[in-house]
Amino acid sequence: MTLARAAAIILTKELRLEFRARELLTITVVFALVIVVLFSFAFDPTAGESRRYGPGLLWIAFLFAGSLMLNPSFAREQSNQTLDALRMAPVSPFAILAGKMLANLVFLGVAELILVPVFAVLYNLSLAGIVGRLALVLLLGTIGLVVTGTVFSAVASHARMRELLLPLLLLPLLAPLLIAAVEATAALFAEQPSLDRAWLIFLAGFDIVFLTASWLLSDYLLEE
Amino acid sequence: MKARAAITVAAAGLIFFAGYAALFIAPDEATMHEIQRVFYFHISLWTGMYTALGLAFVANVAWLVTRQPKWDWLGVSAVEVGVVCCTGGLITGVLWGKPAWGIWWTWDARLTTCFILWLLYISYLILRGLIEEPPRRATLSAVFGIFAFLDAPLVYVSNRLWRTQHPAPVLFGGPDAGLDPVMVRVMLLCMVAVVIVTLIVLVDRYRLEGMRHDLDELRLAAEAREFKSNSAPIKELP
Numbered sequence: 001m002t003l004a005r006a007a008a009i010i011l012t013k014e015l016r017l018e019f020r021a022r023e024l025l026t027i028t029v030v031f032a033l034v035i036v037v038l039f040s041f042a043f044d045p046t047a048g049e050s051r052r053y054g055p056g057l058l059w060i061a062f063l064f065a066g067s068l069m070l071n072p073s074f075a076r077e078q079s080n081q082t083l084d085a086l087r088m089a090p091v092s093p094f095a096i097l098a099g100k101m102l103a104n105l106v107f108l109g110v111a112e113l114i115l116v117p118v119f120a121v122l123y124n125l126s127l128a129g130i131v132g133r134l135a136l137v138l139l140l141g142t143i144g145l146v147v148t149g150t151v152f153s154a155v156a157s158h159a160r161m162r163e164l165l166l167p168l169l170l171l172p173l174l175a176p177l178l179i180a181a182v183e184a185t186a187a188l189f190a191e192q193p194s195l196d197r198a199w200l201i202f203l204a205g206f207d208i209v210f211l212t213a214s215w216l217l218s219d220y221l222l223e224e
Numbered sequence: 225m226k227a228r229a230a231i232t233v234a235a236a237g238l239i240f241f242a243g244y245a246a247l248f249i250a251p252d253e254a255t256m257h258e259i260q261r262v263f264y265f266h267i268s269l270w271t272g273m274y275t276a277l278g279l280a281f282v283a284n285v286a287w288l289v290t291r292q293p294k295w296d297w298l299g300v301s302a303v304e305v306g307v308v309c310c311t312g313g314l315i316t317g318v319l320w321g322k323p324a325w326g327i328w329w330t331w332d333a334r335l336t337t338c339f340i341l342w343l344l345y346i347s348y349l350i351l352r353g354l355i356e357e358p359p360r361r362a363t364l365s366a367v368f369g370i371f372a373f374l375d376a377p378l379v380y381v382s383n384r385l386w387r388t389q390h391p392a393p394v395l396f397g398g399p400d401a402g403l404d405p406v407m408v409r410v411m412l413l414c415m416v417a418v419v420i421v422t423l424i425v426l427v428d429r430y431r432l433e434g435m436r437h438d439l440d441e442l443r444l445a446a447e448a449r450e451f452k453s454n455s456a457p458i459k460e461l462p
Contacts, residue, residue: 148371151367151371152368152371155351155364155367155368156351158355158360158364159351159354159355159364160354160355160356161354162354165350165351165354168347168350169347169351169368172340172343172344172347173344173371173372173375175336175340175375175379175382176375176378176379176381176382176383179382179383179386180382183386198385199385202378202381202382202385205378206378209374209378210371210374213370213371213374217288217367217370220288220363220366220367221363221364221367223363
């Protein structure tokens with residue numbers, strides 16, 4: 001079985017699971033909204049300040065929501081030892097990891113699709129004319145978040161207190177991604193929207209570095 | 225044993241001499257005066273940290289490839305020593321920052337990189353504390369250690385692009401760098417002294433980890449023997 005096909009099967013399984021339960025997406029969206037609302041109470045931003053702090057807030061909300069949302073990705077394979085069953089399948093471990101990364105990318109992508117318009121309304125930011133470019137920044141940023149987050153979800157799933165551990169492992173590692181994603185998003189929300197190529201390249205570089213590392217280390221990550 | 229004691233005493237002497245040289249032998253710096261003397265140890269601590277964390281990365285990769293427990297012991301020892309050096313570097317940096325820059329802390333590229341590294345390697349140690357089985361703990365923490373190490377240059381570049389106000393390196397900046405030759409010698413002395421002490425502590429920590437491993441093995445063997453003698457009659461059953 002090819003890697004792509006095996007990954008697609010895992011992806012379908014994850015999506016079916018989520019479609020039946022609809023737990024993960026609801027929690028993620030509501031949690032991110034809570035952060036957005038609390039931020040507005042804590043800082044009471046004016047229109048100008050919204051423009052200034054909005055992109056940072058948006059990404060903080062995604063990072064926090066992502067670091068919680070990625071937990072069940074491997075943790076729920078632990079409760080019934082289903083990970084052992086997956087490992088027994090004659091596919092490369094990276095296929096399992098890649099399937100889960102794709103599923104998480106879909107979940108977080110859908111959550112962002114819901115959150116960004118709501119956020120734009122709440123903070124009076126106009127999305128007109130920047131939708132395509134914003135989608136590109138969101139995609140590159142979310143890939144980096146999901147790749148590292150899925151790997152760390154597998155790491156944390158074997159530890160005690162894994163729910164607390166995952167944000168602790170993930171958030172400092174994502175510091176460079178946060179800077180790049182926020183700067184790229186801020187350039188789009190500026191008076192004269194522009195696509196900051198340097199930050200886009202940086203985001204793509206971040207994704208490539210950690211995707212390659214995940215590919216190289218996936219055998220060790222999922223071994224018995 | 226005697227050789228180790230001799231090396232330790234010699235290293236202690238060296239670090240005291242380095243401290244003396246930094247405080248009394250090195251000439252006064254023109255603009256920063258006495259406060260500049262913290263640099264001799266500030267920069268040396270970073271040298272110690274990079275040595276330790278570099279070793280930790282090598283050890284992490286070597287564990288995954290060879291599966292020899294000694295690499296895992298080296299990994300955890302190097303990270304612990306690296307975190308101590310990093311803490312010292314951050315504290316001396318903050319102490320220097322207030323009089324020299326007028327602020328304790330700034331989100332400059334190098335400061336931020338070291339702070340993030342500090343957080344990442346603290347997380348590495350916490351992660352190790354939360355996984356029970358030794359081989360799994362070694363593998364998963366090695367994977368995390370490799371990710372953390374890869375993150376360091378990314379943190380640096382992102383902050384560099386973002387903003388920076390750290391003084392540019394003058395130590396090896398060529399003939400026009402304007403550093404007094406005595407200062408260079410004292411700096412090198414301090415670096416060597418700190419790296420040697422770092423390595424000695426690291427080796428001791430490594431041996432301690434090895435002993436812990438042996439102790440665990442012995443304990444398991446003893447438990448197995450006890451279990452065997454208690455459950456001997458059951459074994460008679462068909």
